[in-house]
Amino acid sequence: MGRLQGKVAFITGAGAGIAKASALAFIREGAKVALAEINPELGRAAEKQARDAGGDAIFIETDVTQDEAVKRAIDAAVERYGRLDILMNCAGGSLVEDVPVHQMDLAVFDRTIALNLRHPFLCCRHGIPHMIAGGGGSIINFSTWLALIGQEKPAYAAAKGGIISFTRTLAAEYMKDGIRANAIAPATVRTERSIARWESKDSSAPKPTAAVQARNAVSRKLFPFSVAESEDMAAIAVFLASDESRAITGTVIPADGGRSACYKVYVPETGSNA
Secondary structure (H helix, E strand, O other): OOOOOOOEEEEEOOOOHHHHHHHHHHHHOOOEEEEEEOOHHHHHHHHHHHHHOOOOEEEEEOOOOOHHHHHHHHHHHHHHHOOOOEEEEOOOOOOOOOOOHHHOOHHHHHHHHHHHHHHHHHHHHHHHHHHHHOOOEEEEEEOOHHHOOOOOOHHHHHHHHHHHHHHHHHHHHHHHHOEEEEEEEEOEEOOHHHHHHHOOOOOOOOOOOHHHHHHHHHHHHHOOOOEEOHHHHHHHHHHHHOHHHOOOOOOEEEEOOOOOOOOOOOOOOOOOOO
């Protein structure tokens, strides 16, 4: 029997990256999964991949920043599967335009907050009543190492810092209802999006400045475990979704290869071109 046998999960951003990898991992462990995704092409492809793997999955086109859209999506998932046990709020991400505050366009800040903080709030707003009705469940939010240590991307860090406080508050408020809430805080994860941003040879693709790219190259030398695959985050998500983590709530797991645990300064060796 799988670790998530009989459970129903609702995952946002499930057309790609960490969310898609988690959906496939949940299915391997016996869960039924609702794939919330704004991009129909990605959503349908993820649904097909899940079903080809023998899973029970349904794609629901969803704009997670819109209240009514989120309500319709969660209601549709519960109508299909009869319950909701796992709510994984994974859609989101930072923008290249997330620059120092005095240079930032206000629209960039608003978009970042809507996608990374408003979206989990909306999913919890509409998902928690179903979880209470079912006797409990697990909420998995996503933060970032940038919310744990001052570094860069002020809008993204603010939104994800809010996620940490939001998650802890959810844990405190709903433990009486049998609901656990935890967050995962990754560093660099090689999703399709990050590969396109950092590794693509396409000169027309939006990319960070040369200074930011250089700093990140140094960080990879300092923290060799900090660049993860989507499947690494999915493994943590499966644990948090399963009864194996029943004693864990209100926790943030820094899956960042040690970046938030210690501060390092890179000093090239004499004669090194690094």
